[in-house]
Amino acid sequence: MFKIGKSTSQMARLTSHSRIDQKRKISFTFDGKSYSGYAGDTLASALLANGVHLVGRSFKYHRPRGILSAGSEEPNALIRLGKGAYAEPNLRATQIEIFDGLYAESQNRLPSLSFDIGAINSVLARFFPAGFYYKTFMWPAAMWMKYEHVIRHAAGLGKAADDHNDPDRYEKTHAHCDVLVAGGGAAGLAAALQAGRSGARVIIADEQNEFGGWLLGEADIHIDDKPALDWIAKIRDELATMPNVTMLPRTTVFGYMDSNYLTLNERVTDHLPERPAHLPRQRLWKVRAKQTVLAQGAHERPLVFAGNDLPGVMLAGAVRTYINRYATLPGQRAIVMTNNDDAYRTALALDNAGARVTIADLRAKPSGALFRAATDAGIEILTGHAVITAHGNHRIARGFKWPPKDDRPPPLLVISSEKLDLLGPCRAGCHPLFTCTHRRAVNYNGMIKSSVSSHQPHMRQA
Amino acid sequence: MMLIDCPFCGPRDETEFSCGGEAHIARPLAENKISDAEFADYLFMRDNPKGLFLERWRHSAGCRRWFNMARDTVSHRIVEIYPMGGLPKTAAAKSAYSASWRRHTMAEQAAKPARTTHKNASKARGAK
Numbered sequence: 001m002f003k004i005g006k007s008t009s010q011m012a013r014l015t016s017h018s019r020i021d022q023k024r025k026i027s028f029t030f031d032g033k034s035y036s037g038y039a040g041d042t043l044a045s046a047l048l049a050n051g052v053h054l055v056g057r058s059f060k061y062h063r064p065r066g067i068l069s070a071g072s073e074e075p076n077a078l079i080r081l082g083k084g085a086y087a088e089p090n091l092r093a094t095q096i097e098i099f100d101g102l103y104a105e106s107q108n109r110l111p112s113l114s115f116d117i118g119a120i121n122s123v124l125a126r127f128f129p130a131g132f133y134y135k136t137f138m139w140p141a142a143m144w145m146k147y148e149h150v151i152r153h154a155a156g157l158g159k160a161a162d163d164h165n166d167p168d169r170y171e172k173t174h175a176h177c178d179v180l181v182a183g184g185g186a187a188g189l190a191a192a193l194q195a196g197r198s199g200a201r202v203i204i205a206d207e208q209n210e211f212g213g214w215l216l217g218e219a220d221i222h223i224d225d226k227p228a229l230d231w232i233a234k235i236r237d238e239l240a241t242m243p244n245v246t247m248l249p250r251t252t253v254f255g256y257m258d259s260n261y262l263t264l265n266e267r268v269t270d271h272l273p274e275r276p277a278h279l280p281r282q283r284l285w286k287v288r289a290k291q292t293v294l295a296q297g298a299h300e301r302p303l304v305f306a307g308n309d310l311p312g313v314m315l316a317g318a319v320r321t322y323i324n325r326y327a328t329l330p331g332q333r334a335i336v337m338t339n340n341d342d343a344y345r346t347a348l349a350l351d352n353a354g355a356r357v358t359i360a361d362l363r364a365k366p367s368g369a370l371f372r373a374a375t376d377a378g379i380e381i382l383t384g385h386a387v388i389t390a391h392g393n394h395r396i397a398r399g400f401k402w403p404p405k406d407d408r409p410p411p412l413l414v415i416s417s418e419k420l421d422l423l424g425p426c427r428a429g430c431h432p433l434f435t436c437t438h439r440r441a442v443n444y445n446g447m448i449k450s451s452v453s454s455h456q457p458h459m460r461q462a
Numbered sequence: 463m464m465l466i467d468c469p470f471c472g473p474r475d476e477t478e479f480s481c482g483g484e485a486h487i488a489r490p491l492a493e494n495k496i497s498d499a500e501f502a503d504y505l506f507m508r509d510n511p512k513g514l515f516l517e518r519w520r521h522s523a524g525c526r527r528w529f530n531m532a533r534d535t536v537s538h539r540i541v542e543i544y545p546m547g548g549l550p551k552t553a554a555a556k557s558a559y560s561a562s563w564r565r566h567t568m569a570e571q572a573a574k575p576a577r578t579t580h581k582n583a584s585k586a587r588g589a590k
Contacts, residue, residue, distance in 0.1 A: 259463070
């Protein structure tokens with residue numbers, strides 16, 4: 001059972017094979033406390049390994065917030081990185097690669113994360129509905145400048161750098177290619193390989209520090225009878241030998257404009273402790289491609305319930321990524337709520353790592369290989385059940401479950417006698433990633449739609 | 463950003479060009495007297511279609527020459543690029559040209575020299 005604020009060194013770390021290098025220890029500071037992680041960790045994975053789940057406060061009501069995901073879709077774990085003129089606010093902890101001496105602070109809290117005066121907004125929430133400021137701060141008119149001073153400090157999440165002169169240098173570069181592959185996961189790597197072998201000039205860009213995409217977080221995927229990680233390594237090595245292929249890791253394709261004009265942001269030195277003077281901090285690529293392959297993948301779509309913003313609520317795929325890629329167990333006691341089979345793989349991964357898991361499946365009669373595997377593993381599966389509310393202060397304490405039928409009064413099923421560390425709802429389906437398409441017609445393909453259960457969890461108070 | 467195929471320089475970025483507005487606006491000749499309201503069609507009125515649009519472009523950061531372009535204003539797809547002073551050749555652009563409201567204005571008719579009639583034939587020949 002993890003306690004908030006008290007963490008011994010990396011007690012949630014697993015010794016299994018992963019993408020981090022457990023021989024290279026890295027020390028960093030978060031909110032004034034020193035922690036250690038390993039080379040290859042993100043700030044989020046290192047904090048989770050140290051049992052730190054509370055990493056921020058919400059914008060208005062200052063609700064406690066934790067780490068929801070393992071990638072760029074992270075909405076909660078926004079961190080201020082660095083000091084002085086190099087400080088940068090609102091960076092996602094899931095995207096920050098840790099290095100020795102990294103200095104990070106949480107945001108939007110006074111005086112501290114665990115005791116935040118701003119949480120009074122949450123207590124008085126009924127007086128602060130949406131748009132309350134349209135009818136307030138009007139009288140007396142002479143006091144407006146005083147009101148404005150307070151409001152200005154209350155607004156916003158992160159604080160900008162103390163020195164407004166940015167000492168970093170940024171570059172722009174133009175490039176032309178035959179094929180630009182946006183995304184370096186399974187599809188992107190395969191596309192770049194085919195295009196590169198044909199002799200075309202290829203640029204392949206992925207926002208993460210290494211290529212592989214979602215495959216990096218999975219332990220049980222095989223491609224061509226090989227483990228997926230071997231498949232990735234083989235393709236990556238072959239692409240690296242091709243002179244006509246440019247591989248750009250840590251590069252986000254963020255704009256896709258007329259006539260295959262794409263803009264890419266390459267983070268050149270953000271992950272380095274010492275930034276070489278001859279390199280820019282970031283580089284803007286302006287690429288004109290003859291053809292573009294969009295292989296950005298998809299984000300998970302979470303199932304919704306009351307209290308789903310508490311620390312300890314995570315996307316199921318993210319939990320798998322933390323276990324498999326970062327050797328971190330985000331919780332010892334977990335409920336996995338789902339409406340499809342994929343989250344069963346998360347439950348099996350948690351079970352393998354030593355956590356105690358319960359699956360709440362919205363479907364009345366799930367079946368299939370994964371269901372059988374979970375049953376064989378002895379995981380408790382509650383069919384026709386959903387999580388309705390999550391309760392807790394700085395961390396999930398208990399979750400209430402309710403069968404979603406509305407014809408007869410359901411039996412009360414409360415798991416409050418056990419403390420829960422982790423709630424893993426998600427997998428209402430996947431949301432194909434189209435955030436970078438710009439002036440392009442995007443057609444929703446009805447075939448990719450997720451298998452959404454026809455039962456929706458009712459929001460009921462216990 | 464569009465890629466525009468300049469007829470003289472080849473494909474270049476849109477930023478090298480300046481747009482010259484609607485194409486094929488003919489100025490009424492002075493000798494063909496038309497009313498002020500009809501003249502306003504030439505002077506002020508401009509088309510703004512959702513769909514195929516015929517416009518003029520100048521390669522201001524390159525060869526600095528003018529050319530005409532038929533472009534879809536919704537998708538920014540360039541249908542045809544044709545020389546200044548000429549008319550489009552592709553079917554879609556040709557029908558956009560002939561269907562335009564401007565072809566039926568008095569200003570457009572007045573842009574052509576007045577027809578030589580039997581009465582003023584000698585005058586047209588230059589005789590006194």
